[in-house]
Amino acid sequence: MAPPTEKRTHGKRIIxxxxxxxxxxxxxxxxxxxxxxCSRVPNGDTLARLQGAGTVRLGIAGExxxxxxNDAGEFTGEAVELAKVIFKRLGVDNxxxxxxxxxxxxxxxxxxxxxxxxAGMYINKERCQQVIFADPEYQMLDSFIxxxxxxxxxxxxxxxxxxxxxxxxxxxxxxxxYAVDAGYKxxxxxxxxxxxxxxxxxEAGRIDVFAGTALTTREVTKKSRKAEHTEPFAPLVDxxxxxxxxxxxxxxxxxxxxxxxxVEIHKMKKSGELFRILQPFGFTKAEMTTLTAEELCR
Ligand SMILES: CC1=N[C@H](C(=O)O)[C@@H](O)CN1
Numbered sequence: 150m151a152p153p154t155e156k157r158t159h160g161k162r163i164i165x166x167x168x169x170x171x172x173x174x175x176x177x178x179x180x181x182x183x184x185x186x187c188s189r190v191p192n193g194d195t196l197a198r199l200q201g202a203g204t205v206r207l208g209i210a211g212e213x214x215x216x217x218x219n220d221a222g223e224f225t226g227e228a229v230e231l232a233k234v235i236f237k238r239l240g241v242d243n244x245x246x247x248x249x250x251x252x253x254x255x256x257x258x259x260x261x262x263x264x265x266x267x268a269g270m271y272i273n274k275e276r277c278q279q280v281i282f283a284d285p286e287y288q289m290l291d292s293f294i295x296x297x298x299x300x301x302x303x304x305x306x307x308x309x310x311x312x313x314x315x316x317x318x319x320x321x322x323x324x325x326x327y328a329v330d331a332g333y334k335x336x337x338x339x340x341x342x343x344x345x346x347x348x349x350x351x352e353a354g355r356i357d358v359f360a361g362t363a364l365t366t367r368e369v370t371k372k373s374r375k376a377e378h379t380e381p382f383a384p385l386v387d388x389x390x391x392x393x394x395x396x397x398x399x400x401x402x403x404x405x406x407x408x409x410x411x412v413e414i415h416k417m418k419k420s421g422e423l424f425r426i427l428q429p430f431g432f433t434k435a436e437m438t439t440l441t442a443e444e445l446c447r
Contacts (some may be wrong), residue, residue, distance in 0.1 A: 150242070151301075151416045155324045156416075160355065161227075161307070162341055165168065167309060170314055185295070190361060194405065195264060195354050195399075195400070195402075195403045195405070195406045196239065196403075196405055196406040196409055197338065198239055198293045199236070199241045199264060199406075200237075200239070200240040202241075203241060203242050203243055204241065204242075204243040204244070204245050205232070205236050205241045205243070205244055205245065205264050205265060206244075206245045206246075206247050206263040206264045206265075206272060207228075207245065207247065207265055207266075207267035207274055208247050208249060208254045208257050208258055208265070208266040208267060208268060208398075209226065209229065209246055209247070209248055209249075209267055209268050210248070210249065210250060210251040210254060210268045210343065210406050211248055211250075212226075212251070212268065212344060212365055213262060213344075213365070213368040214227055214319075214364055214365075214368055214430035214431050214432075215227055215228050215229075215267075215268050215269035215364075215365075215395070216229045216267050216268045216269070218246075218248075219230075223272075223429065224244070224246045226267075227286070227287070227396065227426065227427045228267040228269050228286070228395075228431065229267055229428040230266060230430075231414075231417075231423070231426055232244050232265070232267045233265075233399070234417075234422075234426065235410055235413045235414065235417075235427065238413055239409055239410070239413065240433050244267075245310070247262060247263040248319050249320060250319075250321070250342055250343065251268065251320055251321040251343065252320040252321025253321070254266045254268055254270065255276065255279050255321075255398070257417045258280060258398060258399075258400055259279065259280070259400060259442065264412075265397055265398065265399055265406075266280075266397065266398035266399075267315040269286075269287070269395035269396075270282075270395055270398050271289075271362075271363070271394065271395050272285055272393075272394050272395070272445035272446060273323060273393075273445060273446070274446055275326075279401075280398045280399060280400065280444070281398075281399050281400070281401055281403070281407050281442075282396045282398055282399070282407070282442040282445075283396045283397040283398075283399070283407055283410045283411050283414055284394075284396060284411055284414060284415070284440070284441050284442050285394030285438050285441075285445065286396055286397075286414060286423060286427065286438075287394065287395055287427060287436045288365060288392050288393065288394045288395075288436055288437075288438035289362050289364065289383055289392070289393050289394070289395060289436060290362075290363045290368070290385075290392065290393070291324060291360055291362060292357065292360075292361070292362075292363040292378050292379045292382065293309075293359065293360055293366060293378065293379040293385050294300065294344075294347055294348055294359040294360075294366050294369065294370055294376050294377075294378055294382065295351065295357065295376065295377060295378075296351060296352075296354075296357070296372070296375060296376055296377075297376075297377050299377065301357055302365070303357070303358050304335065304379055304382060305331075305382045306328050306330070306331030306360075306384060306385070307331050307332075309331070309333060309357075309358055310331050310332045310333050312357075315355070315356045315358070316328055316337070316339065316357070316358055316360070317339035317340070317341050317351075317355075317356035317360075318338065318339075318340065318341070318360045319340070319342070319343050319344060319346075319347065320340050320343075320360065322341060322360070323393065324360035324361060324384075325338060325340070326442075327351065327360070327384035327385070327386075328360065330385060330386065331384075339355070341373070342360070343367045343369075344359070344361050344365050344366070345369060347359030347361065347369070348369050348373060348376055351376045352373065352375040354412040362393075362395075364430075364432070366378035366433065369400060372437060380416070392440070394438055394440040394445050395443075396442060397410060418437070422439065424437055441445075
């Protein structure tokens with residue numbers, strides 16, 4: 150496996166994994182002993198191990214506003230700020246970011262390279278076969294990055310198919326399936342590293358449209374002179390308009406940790422604290438949700 154690169158920003162240690170799939174066996178074995186170096190805790194009791202270590206490693210995908218490093222070099226985002234609060238209440242004082250691309254979040258989690266995915270990941274049936282989720286902290290629609298003025302008049306996936314637009318989205322994104330469901334040929338989709346690569350590709354005319362969450366496309370186009378975001382819309386799943394919910398992702402064996410996390414998130418929903426944490430990242434009251442992981446996994 151390629152060695153992780155490490156950079157220091159403002160005294161914080163950020164690890165960037167190059168290849169999360171390679172070397173999974175060796176890392177999995179280390180993880181089984183307790184990735185934080187504590188082997189006295191019974192196998193599978195990740196919460197106890199994290200409490201002993203005092204640090205939880207969060208998988209993030211460098212996506213504003215979910216989990217990213219800001220201009221001041223600080224590790225932040227809605228999911229990251231939420232993780233800081235919840236894990237402290239669970240007896241784990243420190244969070245340690247591990248940055249990777251979106252498609253490597255689930256493989257990286259399942260090979261012990263971080264303890265939880267803190268990237269606002271949408272909860273869906275396919276992912277629920279590989280990982281478990283906390284109940285979502287928000288609900289969300291999709292939108293597109295298009296050239297200024299939206300010259301091809303693209304407002305949803307059906308428009309993209311009809312217009313034969315050159316379509317791109319991020320690696321591992323749920324939006325790949327939404328485009329395929331609408332009739333876009335999967336092998337024609339341009340898969341890009343992330344939303345910044347998507348913006349660059351639209352601005353340069355390499356693609357006509359890049360799909361992402363409504364907040365992702367809004368944030369990344371803020372300073373663009375050549376591209377804009379479209380109005381949020383609900384993709385069709387099984388022919389019906391679908392609202393996504395994004396939540397924290399855990400290894401399938403970590404039900405105890407996930408359940409403890411859920412207790413805290415439900416308290417925060419009830420008290421309004423959840424919204425107070427998410428609001429500075431652009432979330433509105435309409436994006437607060439009563440959806441559950443169980444229903445989104447079906
Ligand atoms: C927060 C997020 N959600 C979508 C997904 O879960 O696939 C993708 O748009 C990537 N980013």
